[in-house]
Amino acid sequence: MNRVQNEKTMPREKYSMIFVIAGLAISVFGFLFRYLFYTGAVYDLPWFLVIIGVFVLAYGALQYAKKEKLGPDVVFSHEKSKTFFLNNALIFALLVLVLVVIFISPNFMKIDVLLDILSQSSIKLIIALGICMTLLIAGPDLSAGRMVGLAAVISTSMLQNPTYANRFFPSMPQVPVILPILLAVAACGLFGALNGFLVAKYNMHPFIATLATQVIIYGACSLYFDLPPNHSQPIGGVRNDFTVLAQYKIGNTISVLIPIAIVVTLLMWFVLNKTVFGKNIYAIGGNMEAARVSGVNVFKTLMGIFIFAGLLYGFGGVLEAARTAGATNQYGNGYELDAIAACCVGGVSLAGGIGKVSGIIVGVLIFTVIQYGLQFINISPMWQQVIKGIIIAVAVAIDLSKYKKVLWH
Amino acid sequence: MGEYMLEMNNISKSFPGVKALNDVTLKVRPGSVHALVGENGAGKSTLMKCLFGIHQPDSGDIIFNGEHVNVTSTKQALDLGISMIHQELHPIRFRPVMENIWLGRFPMKGIAVDKKEMIRRTRDLFAEIDLNINPETLAGDLSPSNLQLVEIAKAVSCNAKIIIMDEPTSSLTDNETKHLFKIIKQFQKKGCAVIYISHKMEEILTISDEVTVMRDGSYIGSWPAAGLTTDDIINKMVGRTLTNRFPEKDSVPREETILEVKSLCSPLPRSFQNISFELHQGEILGIGGLVGAQRTELVEAIFGLREIASGEIYKDSQKIEIKSVADAKRHGLALLTEERRATGVFAHLTVLDNTVIASQRRYAWKGVLSDAKRVKAARSMSKNLNVKTPSLDTEMENLSGGNQQKVLIARWLLTQPDILILDEPTRGIDVGAKYEIYTIMLNLVRQGKSVIMISSEMPELLGMADRIMVMCEGRLTGILNRDEADQVSIMRLATKYMN
Numbered sequence: 001m002n003r004v005q006n007e008k009t010m011p012r013e014k015y016s017m018i019f020v021i022a023g024l025a026i027s028v029f030g031f032l033f034r035y036l037f038y039t040g041a042v043y044d045l046p047w048f049l050v051i052i053g054v055f056v057l058a059y060g061a062l063q064y065a066k067k068e069k070l071g072p073d074v075v076f077s078h079e080k081s082k083t084f085f086l087n088n089a090l091i092f093a094l095l096v097l098v099l100v101v102i103f104i105s106p107n108f109m110k111i112d113v114l115l116d117i118l119s120q121s122s123i124k125l126i127i128a129l130g131i132c133m134t135l136l137i138a139g140p141d142l143s144a145g146r147m148v149g150l151a152a153v154i155s156t157s158m159l160q161n162p163t164y165a166n167r168f169f170p171s172m173p174q175v176p177v178i179l180p181i182l183l184a185v186a187a188c189g190l191f192g193a194l195n196g197f198l199v200a201k202y203n204m205h206p207f208i209a210t211l212a213t214q215v216i217i218y219g220a221c222s223l224y225f226d227l228p229p230n231h232s233q234p235i236g237g238v239r240n241d242f243t244v245l246a247q248y249k250i251g252n253t254i255s256v257l258i259p260i261a262i263v264v265t266l267l268m269w270f271v272l273n274k275t276v277f278g279k280n281i282y283a284i285g286g287n288m289e290a291a292r293v294s295g296v297n298v299f300k301t302l303m304g305i306f307i308f309a310g311l312l313y314g315f316g317g318v319l320e321a322a323r324t325a326g327a328t329n330q331y332g333n334g335y336e337l338d339a340i341a342a343c344c345v346g347g348v349s350l351a352g353g354i355g356k357v358s359g360i361i362v363g364v365l366i367f368t369v370i371q372y373g374l375q376f377i378n379i380s381p382m383w384q385q386v387i388k389g390i391i392i393a394v395a396v397a398i399d400l401s402k403y404k405k406v407l408w409h
Numbered sequence: 410m411g412e413y414m415l416e417m418n419n420i421s422k423s424f425p426g427v428k429a430l431n432d433v434t435l436k437v438r439p440g441s442v443h444a445l446v447g448e449n450g451a452g453k454s455t456l457m458k459c460l461f462g463i464h465q466p467d468s469g470d471i472i473f474n475g476e477h478v479n480v481t482s483t484k485q486a487l488d489l490g491i492s493m494i495h496q497e498l499h500p501i502r503f504r505p506v507m508e509n510i511w512l513g514r515f516p517m518k519g520i521a522v523d524k525k526e527m528i529r530r531t532r533d534l535f536a537e538i539d540l541n542i543n544p545e546t547l548a549g550d551l552s553p554s555n556l557q558l559v560e561i562a563k564a565v566s567c568n569a570k571i572i573i574m575d576e577p578t579s580s581l582t583d584n585e586t587k588h589l590f591k592i593i594k595q596f597q598k599k600g601c602a603v604i605y606i607s608h609k610m611e612e613i614l615t616i617s618d619e620v621t622v623m624r625d626g627s628y629i630g631s632w633p634a635a636g637l638t639t640d641d642i643i644n645k646m647v648g649r650t651l652t653n654r655f656p657e658k659d660s661v662p663r664e665e666t667i668l669e670v671k672s673l674c675s676p677l678p679r680s681f682q683n684i685s686f687e688l689h690q691g692e693i694l695g696i697g698g699l700v701g702a703q704r705t706e707l708v709e710a711i712f713g714l715r716e717i718a719s720g721e722i723y724k725d726s727q728k729i730e731i732k733s734v735a736d737a738k739r740h741g742l743a744l745l746t747e748e749r750r751a752t753g754v755f756a757h758l759t760v761l762d763n764t765v766i767a768s769q770r771r772y773a774w775k776g777v778l779s780d781a782k783r784v785k786a787a788r789s790m791s792k793n794l795n796v797k798t799p800s801l802d803t804e805m806e807n808l809s810g811g812n813q814q815k816v817l818i819a820r821w822l823l824t825q826p827d828i829l830i831l832d833e834p835t836r837g838i839d840v841g842a843k844y845e846i847y848t849i850m851l852n853l854v855r856q857g858k859s860v861i862m863i864s865s866e867m868p869e870l871l872g873m874a875d876r877i878m879v880m881c882e883g884r885l886t887g888i889l890n891r892d893e894a895d896q897v898s899i900m901r902l903a904t905k906y907m908n
Contacts, residue, residue: 274777274778274780275773275776275777275778276769276770276773276776276777276778277776279762279766279769279778280769282758282762283755283758283762283766286755286756286757286758287751287752287754287755287756289751289752290751290752290753290754290755291755291766292714292734292752293714293734293744293746293752293753294734294766294767294820295733295734295735295738295767295824296766297735353755353757353758354757
């Protein structure tokens with residue numbers, strides 16, 4: 001087969017302009033639709049058109065801005081379109097699912113739904129970002145979920161209304177909100193340090209090290225939760241100045257969790273891509289021996305990974321407690337598996353060394369959209385589980401097929 | 410059956426970029442021990458892997474017991490009666506010896522493994538070759554020599570007609586070697602043949618009936634062992650002429666000693682012991698020796714990757730302590746490791762990341778990297794070293810071996826070392842890239858830096874090094890000046906303690 005005949009090229013300038021113009025057209029059409037012919041039958045579809053238009057425009061503009069780096073021509077070929085569909089198969093599957101949900105229940109097309117999905121993804125994303133660092137060094141952190149629970153219990157136990165009847169610490173004075181939060185996050189950081197120490201010092205596989213820590217944390221958290229006079233009662237009556245941290249809505253519409261998650265995501269992107277620490281994580285995950293020979297401080301980096309991850313789980317746990325205005329020792333149970341699944345679906349390799357923040361965002365969103373969408377059209381929770389499992393298996397199978405070529409030759 | 414039990418005629422085999430075997434012939438008589446000798450990289454192992462079904466030859470034919478065979482898998486080779494005992498053994502350590510032997514063909518009683526029968530068969534087998542090992546011992550508890558003998562027992566149990574032994578005595582003591590030879594003799598009496606790969610000349614002359622010599626993937630010839638001497642074999646092994654494979658050397662080392670190593674000993678008794686040498690400024694010091702001479706272990710210990718039991722290291726006449734790679738880097742040392750894939754390359758990271766990983770702190774302020782500085786450093790260094798890559802963002806695994814090696818050299822040059830240690834710097838890369846790496850080395854010494862180069866290729870040592878230090882079995886057997894060294898003198902030192 002002659003490959004050259006299958007290829008078509010287009011100047012990148014033209015290619016980017018097509019996207020810019022198309023994006024503009026879609027946005028403008030959305031606006032006109034909203035203000036000229038709008039009937040209400042299609043809910044917030046015009047606004048979604050505007051949003052899609054902006055994304056298309058941004059893609060075109062980015063292509064234009066990066067034309068030096070990407071080369072002057074865009075090449076289309078059979079091979080390339082195949083890889084493109086393979087790389088984005090998940091997004092297409094997601095689109096199909098969304099269309100099906102919309103078809104069954106058109107009021108899915110609401111900005112509120114989108115915001116709901118985003119805010120429900122926020123805490124999961126923070127936890128997934130923590131776990132992704134440990135996945136990058138080929139170590140699933142099984143203690144993440146229990147750390148979420150620990151942080152939730154510690155923070156709420158000290159942040160109850162003075163008038164609430166079943167206070168955890170009946171005679172505790174009003175403390176500044178930040179103190180219990182810091183304490184809760186620090187406790188998780190400490191257990192993260194234990195994880196790191198076991199892995200770095202004794203060369204223990206993270207799977208077993210974090211499994212041990214997970215059990216310890218759950219036990220310790222339950223002991224604390226069982227202290228008199230609480231005796232394992234769910235913690236309630238949480239102070240408003242704490243719950244507002246996760247329940248506040250900007251302009252009464254946008255959950256404060258969304259900007260928080262965005263900030264954490266940007267922070268993690270920065271750490272992974274722009275710091276010595278981040279580069280060392282990829283190096284250790286890609287080839288631990290080569291990293292050692294290159295003089296990377298493996299011990300320090302491993303400690304750093306698990307401590308930082310612990311802090312993120314703790315932060316996620318605090319937000320979870322604030323969002324639900326309460327806590328029990330069962331909080332966070334199983335979150336680590338959801339987070340690991342989201343990371344893998346987002347292209348993070350369990351073998352270590354491969355994974356991007358953007359992939360993790362997609363992975364987390366996919367899970368929330370599926371769950372939310374299926375609930376929206378009243379699919380039973382049991383079926384939801386089955387579908388979720390299938391998605392994990394299929395998504396990772398597709399993702400791995402990308403590397404098959406490399407494995408074969 | 411004709412005169413020969415096995416004939417391998419005109420075998421050729423290429424790997425990407427390398428012609429590993431070129432028209433090689435090997436003919437083995439029944440009931441004989443046929444020694445296969447040659448330098449490291451001469452193609453002995455490749456030839457044997459073709460016979461054992463691990464590789465398929467590109468051309469040539471194999472005639473076994475008078476029939477043309479096309480061996481495509483190790484299973485097929487075993488079924489034919491060809492067994493191979495590898496230099497590195499990989500037993501299943503936590504299972505009994507007998508299970509290791511009968512794996513895949515356990516004696517059965519119904520659906521269950523017949524343990525009693527297995528013990529009985531193993532006992533009989535061991536009795537046959539005079540081996541006194543309890544069949545139920547865990548394989549991991551055996552000494553290397555006993556493991557070696559168990560492997561031979563396994564080959565016997567497969568009814569092997571021909572056994573390939575790849576340096577079987579490299580971890581054996583004299584007495585164990587004698588035992589091995591006794592077993593080989595018994596084996597011969599049954600009409601079976603042995604292909605014996607070894608570097609130990611005395612051993613070859615003792616045990617073998619015929620000797621085949623290979624060099625650079627080519628067949629040099631076969632001779633009856635009776636008429637040969639050690640020097641004959643060495644001359645045939647190394648007897649190539651040097652062509653213009655090396656750039657002109659135009660600088661001479663200075664008087665100043667930059668690094669001095671005094672009686673360095675490894676805590677492992679079989680590793681390097683009592684090594685002392687000096688490295689001058691602007692000098693290329695070659696380290697020669699055979700595989701297993703502990704050269705890599707020595708330089709890794711100097712670089713802080715391995716423990717040192719005793720001994721001292723001086724840099725610029727100051728005593729220095731190197732306990733980690735960070736210490737080594739601080740003292741201006743750099744090490745390009747032998748195993749590029751295992752300990753050098755980050756295959757899925759970009760060329761940029763691969764280039765700057767060892768010197769990252771230079772481009773960071775409080776842990777935050779400056780992309781501009783990283784790119785600038787990587788770009789200028791890869792330009793200096795002529796790294797051929799589509800861009801700095803290309804994944805490392807897409808580069809050729811030679812270019813990967815240049816990236817790794819760039820990585821270490823960016824740490825601005827005074828002493829660059831290169832462990833087999835040109836292994837597995839093509840001739841053109843080799844030449845470029847030699848040029849880089851000469852540029853470095855011209856700038857007053859010093860180079861230590863481990864190489865198993867003698868022409869490379871002779872062509873590049875100012876002095877050649879030769880090791881054998883962990884001991885230093887001599888340091889030769891450039892003008893007094895030749896292949897025969899190096900080979901003699903490299904095999905000094907072998908018998």
